[in-house]
Amino acid sequence: xxxxxxxxxxxxxxxxxxxxxxxxxxxxxxxxxxxxxxxxxxxxxxxxxxxxxxxxxxxxxxxxxxxxxxxxxxxxxxxxxxxxxxxxxxxxxxxxxxxxxxxxxxxxxxxxxxxxxxxxxxxxxxxxxxxxxxxxxxxxxxxxxxxxxxxxxxxxxxxxxxxxxxxxxxxxxxxxxxxxxxxxxxxxxxxxxxxxxxxxxxx
Numbered sequence: 001x002x003x004x005x006x007x008x009x010x011x012x013x014x015x016x017x018x019x020x021x022x023x024x025x026x027x028x029x030x031x032x033x034x035x036x037x038x039x040x041x042x043x044x045x046x047x048x049x050x051x052x053x054x055x056x057x058x059x060x061x062x063x064x065x066x067x068x069x070x071x072x073x074x075x076x077x078x079x080x081x082x083x084x085x086x087x088x089x090x091x092x093x094x095x096x097x098x099x100x101x102x103x104x105x106x107x108x109x110x111x112x113x114x115x116x117x118x119x120x121x122x123x124x125x126x127x128x129x130x131x132x133x134x135x136x137x138x139x140x141x142x143x144x145x146x147x148x149x150x151x152x153x154x155x156x157x158x159x160x161x162x163x164x165x166x167x168x169x170x171x172x173x174x175x176x177x178x179x180x181x182x183x184x185x186x187x188x189x190x191x192x193x194x195x196x197x198x199x200x201x202x203x
Contacts, residue, residue: 018044018130023149030115034080042064044190050053059068059193069104070124071107071124072103072104072124073098073105073122074098074103074104074124074125074201075098076125077098077103077125077126077127077150078095078096078097078098078125078127079096079097079102079126079127079128080085080093080094080126080127080128080129081093081095081117081130081131081187082128082129082130083129083130083131083134083137083140083189084130084132084133085136086132086133086134087135087136088136088137090137092134092137093142095125096187099184101180105159108117110122110127113177113181114129116131116186117129117130117131118130118131131187131189131192133189133193134189134190135189135190139189139190139191140188140189141153141155141157141164141187141188141189142154142155142185142186142187142188142192143182143185143186143188143197143198144183144185145171145182145183145187146163146166147166148170148171148172149166149167149168149169149170149171150167150171150182150198150201151166152164152167152194155187167198169198170182178201
């Protein structure tokens with residue numbers, strides 16, 4: 001029994017020693033490193049926050065696509081044509097969507113492209129053209145293309161047809177700009193102006 005009591009006393013002393021060393025480490029070693037249970041928990045939270053921030057920063061940014069540069073005619077723009085007929089005082093307004101070959105043009109480029117008109121208002125969403133015509137409203141035609149040739153159309157049907165005249169002027173030799181003008185339609189008023197336009201294309 002004396003030997004057993006000696007072993008038990010020795011084990012108890014070792015346990016007490018480890019307890020003292022553990023307590024000393026908690027009280028002295030951890031404070032010297034600037035760490036405690038609160039700061040350890042805070043570090044864990046901060047680590048999680050930084051990880052979340054990295055994930056948030058990794059998300060792609062969505063950049064809006066601009067269809068046309070600023071200061072040019074946009075893809076959703078409207079074009080308005082105003083006709084002032086001087087003889088009878090009639091004013092007619094036509095509106096249409098901007099054709100694809102005019103989208104992206106600046107004010108100066110648009111005015112040059114439609115040189116027979118006066119550009120009185122311009123923005124990315126709207127272009128307003130005016131023309132003063134020394135004629136009556138009923139004397140208006142459109143010069144365009146039909147079956148590969150320059151053609152003249154009534155703006156309103158006459159005897160059930162809009163075709164006034166199909167000329168013998170082929171369009172296959174025209175420049176791209178001239179062909180685009182004809183495809184869009186060149187609006188003229190009066191026989192005098194019509195003859196002048198046809199002479200320009202036949203020369």
